[in-house]
Amino acid sequence: MRIEPFRLERYFAQHEFSAPYLLCCSDCGSMSIGDLLQMEPGAEEKFRETWLGYTESQGDPVLREAIARQYEGISADQVLVHSGAEEAIFNAMNALLKPGDHVIVLYPCYQSLAEVARAIGCEITYWKLENGPDWQLDLGFLEDKIRPNTKLLVINFPNNPTGYLLGKEDLTRISRLSQYHGFYVFSDEVYRWLEYDDKDRLPSICEINESGLTLGVMSKSFGLAGLRIGWIATQNREVYRKLATYKDYTTICNSAPSEFLSVIALNHKKQIIDRNLGIISDNITRLNDFFKKYDHLFKWTQPKAGPIAFPELLKGRIGEFCENLVSKTGVLLLPGDLYAEGSNHFRIGFGRATMTAALQKFQEYLEAEGMGK
Numbered sequence: 453m454r455i456e457p458f459r460l461e462r463y464f465a466q467h468e469f470s471a472p473y474l475l476c477c478s479d480c481g482s483m484s485i486g487d488l489l490q491m492e493p494g495a496e497e498k499f500r501e502t503w504l505g506y507t508e509s510q511g512d513p514v515l516r517e518a519i520a521r522q523y524e525g526i527s528a529d530q531v532l533v534h535s536g537a538e539e540a541i542f543n544a545m546n547a548l549l550k551p552g553d554h555v556i557v558l559y560p561c562y563q564s565l566a567e568v569a570r571a572i573g574c575e576i577t578y579w580k581l582e583n584g585p586d587w588q589l590d591l592g593f594l595e596d597k598i599r600p601n602t603k604l605l606v607i608n609f610p611n612n613p614t615g616y617l618l619g620k621e622d623l624t625r626i627s628r629l630s631q632y633h634g635f636y637v638f639s640d641e642v643y644r645w646l647e648y649d650d651k652d653r654l655p656s657i658c659e660i661n662e663s664g665l666t667l668g669v670m671s672k673s674f675g676l677a678g679l680r681i682g683w684i685a686t687q688n689r690e691v692y693r694k695l696a697t698y699k700d701y702t703t704i705c706n707s708a709p710s711e712f713l714s715v716i717a718l719n720h721k722k723q724i725i726d727r728n729l730g731i732i733s734d735n736i737t738r739l740n741d742f743f744k745k746y747d748h749l750f751k752w753t754q755p756k757a758g759p760i761a762f763p764e765l766l767k768g769r770i771g772e773f774c775e776n777l778v779s780k781t782g783v784l785l786l787p788g789d790l791y792a793e794g795s796n797h798f799r800i801g802f803g804r805a806t807m808t809a810a811l812q813k814f815q816e817y818l819e820a821e822g823m824g825k
């Protein structure tokens with residue numbers, strides 16, 4: 453397989469551990485192993501006793517139970533644990549697709565959601581989010597593009613990078629189209645549970661579609677990316693079997709300490725997610741003030757969910773803008789042209805309490821450069 457470099461991940465490899473002010477991260481603030489273990493009496497002792505042999509390749513049964521409890525009508529044997537969401541994306545595409553299959557991908561997107569299928573030799577149609585006064589998605593376009601060889605639709609709500617969240621009726625419509633035309637829906641739900649209003653939360657695709665694949669992970673909403681624990685939940689036994697069979701060639705099984713720690717985090721999901729939503733809510737207030745002050749320079753669309761958004765730079769080119777900013781101040785934004793050629797947007801991340809200091813630096817820079825009003 454000839455796969456293109458992952459532009460966003462290469463950019464992070466260059467800057468993430470050297471730029472002091474990260475203003476574009478997509479995960480919520482993290483914590484130490486000690487902080488996590490403290491949430492549950494007796495967990496520290498049990499963690500020390502965790503056996504470091506091979507683990508069950510589908511994932512620790514206790515962890516699969518804990519994941520299954522997050523979805524309605526899903527049981528532990530319908531959950532397959534992976535090393536992060538990234539392994540699950542790579543494996544699912546490889547297990548389900550062959551050259552010549554047609555794949556429709558929501559766009560802009562986290563690159564692997566389209567690139568793995570493209571590298572396999574699939575024909576890709578990009579289903580674009582349009583930025584009017586708000587982000588918008590045309591379901592008519594999707595319907596028009598379905599072909600007899602359409603094998604897979606890849607969606608991601610809340611979306612990376614725009615933060616866009618689909619309406620529930622539209623998800624039902626997508627699910628019906630998949631059932632009628634016989635394609636799979638791969639739903640990247642790594643930012644799920646970060647809806648600012650619970651009422652906006654979409655059902656998971658594995659709950660409403662018998663062949664739907666739900667992708668979840670500990671990295672984003674929980675802020676525990678270092679665990680490298682992700683999963684796919686699906687009711688479809690044949691899909692599950694294909695995925696499990698493919699995984700024998702990538703990681704075989706998962707990290708035992710990470711599986712144990714993920715169970716603790718899932719047992720305390722409400723506490724962790726509430727903390728993260730609190731940080732997001734405070735940061736959104738700051739961002740609304742900031743973007744109001746600089747509305748001559750940026751177009752801001754506040755999302756309904758998640759820790760990221762994709763504002764547009766109205767003057768100048770985004771690549772140069774981000775490069776100057778990081779080299780002069782150490783503030784890291786993510787230029788939108790890493791997602792889509794010609795985009796003049798940038799990704800901003802607000803899931804961490806450290807955002808305040810980074811935004812302050814950003815503002816000082818804009819004033820020093822004479823970009824204020």
Ligand SMILES: Cc1ncc(COP(=O)(O)O)c(C=O)c1O
Pocket residue numbers: 478535536537538539562608612640642669670671672677682
């Ligand atoms: C939409 C989306 N899917 C998948 C991933 C990969 O997640 P992980 O790092 O947990 O493998 C990311 C990471 O940024 C993402 O934003």
